[in-house]
Amino acid sequence: MEPHELIVCRDVSLGYEGQTVLSHLNLTIRDGDYLCIVGDNGSGKSTLLRGLLGLLAPQSGEILRAPELERGAVGYLPQQTRAQRDFPATVLEVALSGCLNQKGSRFFYTRAQKSQALMNLGKLGVLEWKDKSYRELSGGQQQRVLLARALCAAGRLLILDEPITGLDPAAAQDLYKTLSYLNTKEGMAIVMVTHDLGPALRSARSVLHIGQRGTFLGPVADYLASPQGRRFREVGP
Numbered sequence: 203m204e205p206h207e208l209i210v211c212r213d214v215s216l217g218y219e220g221q222t223v224l225s226h227l228n229l230t231i232r233d234g235d236y237l238c239i240v241g242d243n244g245s246g247k248s249t250l251l252r253g254l255l256g257l258l259a260p261q262s263g264e265i266l267r268a269p270e271l272e273r274g275a276v277g278y279l280p281q282q283t284r285a286q287r288d289f290p291a292t293v294l295e296v297a298l299s300g301c302l303n304q305k306g307s308r309f310f311y312t313r314a315q316k317s318q319a320l321m322n323l324g325k326l327g328v329l330e331w332k333d334k335s336y337r338e339l340s341g342g343q344q345q346r347v348l349l350a351r352a353l354c355a356a357g358r359l360l361i362l363d364e365p366i367t368g369l370d371p372a373a374a375q376d377l378y379k380t381l382s383y384l385n386t387k388e389g390m391a392i393v394m395v396t397h398d399l400g401p402a403l404r405s406a407r408s409v410l411h412i413g414q415r416g417t418f419l420g421p422v423a424d425y426l427a428s429p430q431g432r433r434f435r436e437v438g439p
Protein backbone atom coordinates (compact mmCIF):
# COMPACT_ATOMS: atom_id res chain seq x y z
CA MET A 203 0.00 0.00 0.00
CA GLU A 204 1.05 3.61 -0.63
CA PRO A 205 1.53 5.83 2.48
CA HIS A 206 -1.57 7.97 1.76
CA GLU A 207 -3.81 4.94 1.23
CA LEU A 208 -6.07 3.94 4.11
CA ILE A 209 -8.10 1.04 2.69
CA VAL A 210 -7.66 -0.79 -0.61
CA CYS A 211 -10.31 -3.25 -1.87
CA ARG A 212 -9.06 -5.45 -4.71
CA ASP A 213 -11.69 -7.40 -6.64
CA VAL A 214 -13.66 -7.87 -3.44
CA SER A 215 -16.85 -9.91 -3.08
CA LEU A 216 -18.78 -9.72 0.18
CA GLY A 217 -21.83 -11.55 1.47
CA TYR A 218 -23.23 -14.05 3.92
CA GLU A 219 -23.41 -17.85 3.95
CA GLY A 220 -23.29 -18.56 0.27
CA GLN A 221 -25.17 -15.39 -0.70
CA THR A 222 -23.01 -12.79 -2.43
CA VAL A 223 -24.20 -9.22 -1.90
CA LEU A 224 -21.39 -7.29 -3.61
CA SER A 225 -19.13 -8.64 -6.35
CA HIS A 226 -15.74 -7.71 -7.75
CA LEU A 227 -15.45 -4.30 -6.13
CA ASN A 228 -12.30 -2.22 -6.55
CA LEU A 229 -12.10 0.77 -4.24
CA THR A 230 -9.31 2.79 -2.65
CA ILE A 231 -9.86 5.16 0.27
CA ARG A 232 -7.09 7.74 0.66
CA ASP A 233 -6.23 10.48 3.15
CA GLY A 234 -8.62 13.42 2.77
CA ASP A 235 -11.22 11.53 0.68
CA TYR A 236 -14.92 12.23 1.19
CA LEU A 237 -16.87 9.34 -0.30
CA CYS A 238 -20.65 8.92 -0.25
CA ILE A 239 -21.96 5.39 -0.66
CA VAL A 240 -25.48 5.33 -2.10
CA GLY A 241 -27.88 2.73 -3.47
CA ASP A 242 -31.28 1.16 -2.99
CA ASN A 243 -32.35 -0.56 0.23
CA GLY A 244 -30.64 -3.92 0.55
CA SER A 245 -28.02 -3.19 -2.12
CA GLY A 246 -25.18 -3.89 0.30
CA LYS A 247 -24.03 -0.53 1.64
CA SER A 248 -23.86 -1.58 5.30
CA THR A 249 -22.31 -4.88 4.24
CA LEU A 250 -19.54 -2.94 2.50
CA LEU A 251 -18.94 -0.85 5.64
CA ARG A 252 -18.60 -4.07 7.65
CA GLY A 253 -16.00 -5.22 5.16
CA LEU A 254 -14.12 -1.91 5.31
CA LEU A 255 -14.12 -2.06 9.11
CA GLY A 256 -12.77 -5.61 9.11
CA LEU A 257 -15.93 -7.02 10.73
CA LEU A 258 -16.75 -9.17 7.69
CA ALA A 259 -14.12 -11.10 5.74
CA PRO A 260 -14.37 -10.97 1.94
CA GLN A 261 -15.63 -14.10 0.16
CA SER A 262 -12.97 -13.42 -2.46
CA GLY A 263 -10.46 -10.69 -3.28
CA GLU A 264 -8.62 -8.77 -0.57
CA ILE A 265 -9.14 -5.74 1.67
CA LEU A 266 -5.91 -4.08 2.80
CA ARG A 267 -5.88 -1.59 5.64
CA ALA A 268 -3.20 0.88 6.77
CA PRO A 269 -1.46 -0.54 9.88
CA GLU A 270 -2.91 2.09 12.24
CA LEU A 271 -6.45 1.18 11.11
CA GLU A 272 -5.71 -2.45 11.96
CA ARG A 273 -5.02 -1.23 15.49
CA GLY A 274 -8.52 0.20 15.65
CA ALA A 275 -7.93 3.86 14.72
CA VAL A 276 -11.17 4.22 12.77
CA GLY A 277 -14.04 6.36 13.97
CA TYR A 278 -17.29 4.54 13.28
CA LEU A 279 -20.77 5.98 13.65
CA PRO A 280 -23.17 3.04 13.23
CA GLN A 281 -26.89 3.29 12.56
CA GLN A 282 -28.55 4.01 15.89
CA THR A 283 -31.01 1.56 17.36
CA ARG A 284 -33.76 2.36 19.88
CA ALA A 285 -31.97 0.51 22.68
CA GLN A 286 -28.81 2.59 22.18
CA ARG A 287 -30.85 5.78 22.57
CA ASP A 288 -31.58 4.73 26.16
CA PHE A 289 -27.95 4.17 27.12
CA PRO A 290 -27.46 4.94 30.85
CA ALA A 291 -24.27 7.03 30.93
CA THR A 292 -23.23 10.66 30.93
CA VAL A 293 -22.37 12.47 27.71
CA LEU A 294 -18.67 12.51 28.69
CA GLU A 295 -18.68 8.77 29.41
CA VAL A 296 -20.22 8.05 26.00
CA ALA A 297 -17.61 10.22 24.23
CA LEU A 298 -14.79 8.65 26.27
CA SER A 299 -15.87 5.15 25.31
CA GLY A 300 -14.56 6.03 21.82
CA CYS A 301 -11.07 5.78 23.37
CA LEU A 302 -11.66 2.15 24.44
CA ASN A 303 -9.50 0.80 21.63
CA GLN A 304 -6.52 2.77 22.90
CA LYS A 305 -7.10 1.83 26.55
CA GLY A 306 -5.41 -1.55 26.22
CA SER A 307 -5.37 -3.41 29.50
CA ARG A 308 -5.51 -0.27 31.66
CA PHE A 309 -8.62 0.09 33.78
CA PHE A 310 -8.84 3.89 33.77
CA TYR A 311 -8.83 6.42 30.97
CA THR A 312 -5.75 8.63 30.91
CA ARG A 313 -5.83 12.37 31.41
CA ALA A 314 -4.92 12.82 27.74
CA GLN A 315 -7.91 10.72 26.67
CA LYS A 316 -10.22 12.77 28.89
CA SER A 317 -8.89 15.99 27.34
CA GLN A 318 -9.38 14.49 23.89
CA ALA A 319 -13.00 13.56 24.68
CA LEU A 320 -13.68 17.04 26.08
CA MET A 321 -12.06 18.63 23.03
CA ASN A 322 -14.21 16.58 20.66
CA LEU A 323 -17.38 17.42 22.61
CA GLY A 324 -16.30 21.06 22.23
CA LYS A 325 -15.80 20.63 18.47
CA LEU A 326 -19.34 19.28 18.17
CA GLY A 327 -20.72 22.13 20.31
CA VAL A 328 -21.96 19.86 23.10
CA LEU A 329 -19.36 20.43 25.81
CA GLU A 330 -21.88 22.14 28.07
CA TRP A 331 -23.83 18.88 28.33
CA LYS A 332 -20.85 16.78 29.42
CA ASP A 333 -22.35 15.84 32.79
CA LYS A 334 -25.89 15.34 31.45
CA SER A 335 -27.44 11.94 31.08
CA TYR A 336 -27.11 10.79 27.45
CA ARG A 337 -30.60 9.21 27.42
CA GLU A 338 -32.18 12.61 28.19
CA LEU A 339 -30.85 14.22 24.99
CA SER A 340 -32.83 14.54 21.76
CA GLY A 341 -31.94 12.34 18.77
CA GLY A 342 -29.97 15.15 17.12
CA GLN A 343 -28.08 15.96 20.30
CA GLN A 344 -27.26 12.28 20.79
CA GLN A 345 -25.97 12.05 17.23
CA ARG A 346 -23.49 14.86 17.93
CA VAL A 347 -22.27 13.07 21.05
CA LEU A 348 -21.84 9.86 19.05
CA LEU A 349 -19.86 11.77 16.44
CA ALA A 350 -17.62 13.13 19.22
CA ARG A 351 -17.20 9.50 20.37
CA ALA A 352 -16.29 8.40 16.85
CA LEU A 353 -13.75 11.26 16.64
CA CYS A 354 -12.04 9.96 19.79
CA ALA A 355 -11.32 6.74 17.92
CA ALA A 356 -10.60 8.30 14.52
CA GLY A 357 -7.03 8.94 13.56
CA ARG A 358 -7.41 9.56 9.84
CA LEU A 359 -10.75 7.97 8.91
CA LEU A 360 -14.39 8.37 9.91
CA ILE A 361 -16.99 5.85 8.70
CA LEU A 362 -20.64 6.83 9.08
CA ASP A 363 -23.75 4.74 8.41
CA GLU A 364 -26.75 6.96 7.63
CA PRO A 365 -25.72 9.61 10.15
CA ILE A 366 -28.66 11.97 9.65
CA THR A 367 -31.43 9.44 10.25
CA GLY A 368 -33.92 11.01 12.63
CA LEU A 369 -32.38 14.48 12.49
CA ASP A 370 -34.41 17.56 11.57
CA PRO A 371 -33.16 19.51 8.52
CA ALA A 372 -31.30 22.10 10.63
CA ALA A 373 -29.53 19.43 12.71
CA ALA A 374 -28.69 17.51 9.52
CA GLN A 375 -27.21 20.64 7.97
CA ASP A 376 -25.11 21.22 11.12
CA LEU A 377 -23.81 17.67 10.91
CA TYR A 378 -22.82 18.10 7.25
CA LYS A 379 -21.06 21.38 8.13
CA THR A 380 -19.11 19.62 10.85
CA LEU A 381 -18.13 16.80 8.50
CA SER A 382 -17.00 19.31 5.86
CA TYR A 383 -14.92 21.11 8.46
CA LEU A 384 -13.28 17.88 9.63
CA ASN A 385 -12.58 16.90 6.03
CA THR A 386 -11.26 20.20 4.65
CA LYS A 387 -9.59 21.69 7.74
CA GLU A 388 -8.40 18.61 9.58
CA GLY A 389 -7.82 16.32 6.59
CA MET A 390 -10.07 13.58 8.02
CA ALA A 391 -11.13 11.05 5.39
CA ILE A 392 -14.88 10.43 5.46
CA VAL A 393 -16.85 7.47 4.14
CA MET A 394 -20.58 7.90 4.56
CA VAL A 395 -23.58 5.76 3.65
CA THR A 396 -26.58 7.97 3.03
CA HIS A 397 -30.01 8.16 1.43
CA ASP A 398 -29.97 11.93 1.74
CA LEU A 399 -28.24 12.48 -1.57
CA GLY A 400 -28.80 16.15 -2.34
CA PRO A 401 -27.21 17.73 0.74
CA ALA A 402 -24.64 14.94 1.11
CA LEU A 403 -23.30 15.40 -2.41
CA ARG A 404 -22.76 19.11 -1.86
CA SER A 405 -19.82 18.34 0.42
CA ALA A 406 -18.66 14.93 -0.83
CA ARG A 407 -15.92 14.54 -3.44
CA SER A 408 -16.77 11.13 -4.83
CA VAL A 409 -19.65 8.68 -4.99
CA LEU A 410 -19.97 4.93 -4.96
CA HIS A 411 -23.42 3.96 -6.24
CA ILE A 412 -24.25 0.31 -5.73
CA GLY A 413 -27.04 -0.63 -8.11
CA GLN A 414 -28.69 -3.66 -9.64
CA ARG A 415 -27.35 -2.60 -13.02
CA GLY A 416 -23.77 -2.27 -11.83
CA THR A 417 -21.79 0.11 -9.67
CA PHE A 418 -20.58 3.63 -10.35
CA LEU A 419 -17.46 5.01 -8.67
CA GLY A 420 -16.14 8.46 -9.46
CA PRO A 421 -16.26 12.21 -8.76
CA VAL A 422 -19.61 13.78 -7.80
CA ALA A 423 -19.89 15.76 -11.08
CA ASP A 424 -19.36 12.60 -13.17
CA TYR A 425 -21.90 10.76 -11.02
CA LEU A 426 -24.56 13.41 -11.60
CA ALA A 427 -24.01 13.05 -15.36
CA SER A 428 -24.08 9.22 -15.24
CA PRO A 429 -27.24 7.13 -15.88
CA GLN A 430 -27.48 6.28 -12.13
CA GLY A 431 -26.95 9.91 -11.14
CA ARG A 432 -29.44 11.18 -13.73
CA ARG A 433 -32.06 8.85 -12.31
CA PHE A 434 -31.35 10.29 -8.88
CA ARG A 435 -31.71 13.83 -10.22
CA GLU A 436 -35.16 12.98 -11.61
CA VAL A 437 -36.40 11.67 -8.25
CA GLY A 438 -34.08 13.60 -5.94
CA PRO A 439 -34.65 16.79 -3.98
Ligand SMILES: Nc1ncnc2c1ncn2[C@@H]1O[C@H](COP(=O)(O)OP(=O)(O)OP(=O)(O)O)[C@@H](O)[C@H]1O
Pocket residue numbers: 218223241242243244245246247248249250
Ligand atom coordinates in the same frame (compact mmCIF):
# COMPACT_ATOMS: atom_id res chain seq x y z
N1 LIG B 1 -26.07 -10.53 9.04
C1 LIG B 1 -26.62 -10.86 7.86
N2 LIG B 1 -26.82 -12.16 7.53
C2 LIG B 1 -27.36 -12.51 6.35
N3 LIG B 1 -27.76 -11.62 5.41
C3 LIG B 1 -27.60 -10.31 5.68
C4 LIG B 1 -27.03 -9.85 6.92
N4 LIG B 1 -26.99 -8.51 6.91
C5 LIG B 1 -27.52 -8.12 5.72
N5 LIG B 1 -27.88 -9.20 4.98
C6 LIG B 1 -28.47 -9.19 3.62
O1 LIG B 1 -27.52 -8.57 2.76
C7 LIG B 1 -28.20 -7.72 1.82
C8 LIG B 1 -27.62 -6.31 1.91
O2 LIG B 1 -27.92 -5.76 3.18
P1 LIG B 1 -27.31 -4.37 3.67
O3 LIG B 1 -27.81 -4.13 5.07
O4 LIG B 1 -25.85 -4.37 3.43
O5 LIG B 1 -28.00 -3.35 2.65
P2 LIG B 1 -28.07 -1.75 2.67
O6 LIG B 1 -27.74 -1.30 1.29
O7 LIG B 1 -27.22 -1.22 3.77
O8 LIG B 1 -29.62 -1.53 2.97
P3 LIG B 1 -30.41 -0.29 3.65
O9 LIG B 1 -30.34 0.86 2.68
O10 LIG B 1 -31.80 -0.81 3.77
O11 LIG B 1 -29.76 0.02 4.99
C9 LIG B 1 -29.69 -7.79 2.15
O12 LIG B 1 -30.27 -8.72 1.26
C10 LIG B 1 -29.72 -8.32 3.57
O13 LIG B 1 -30.87 -9.09 3.79
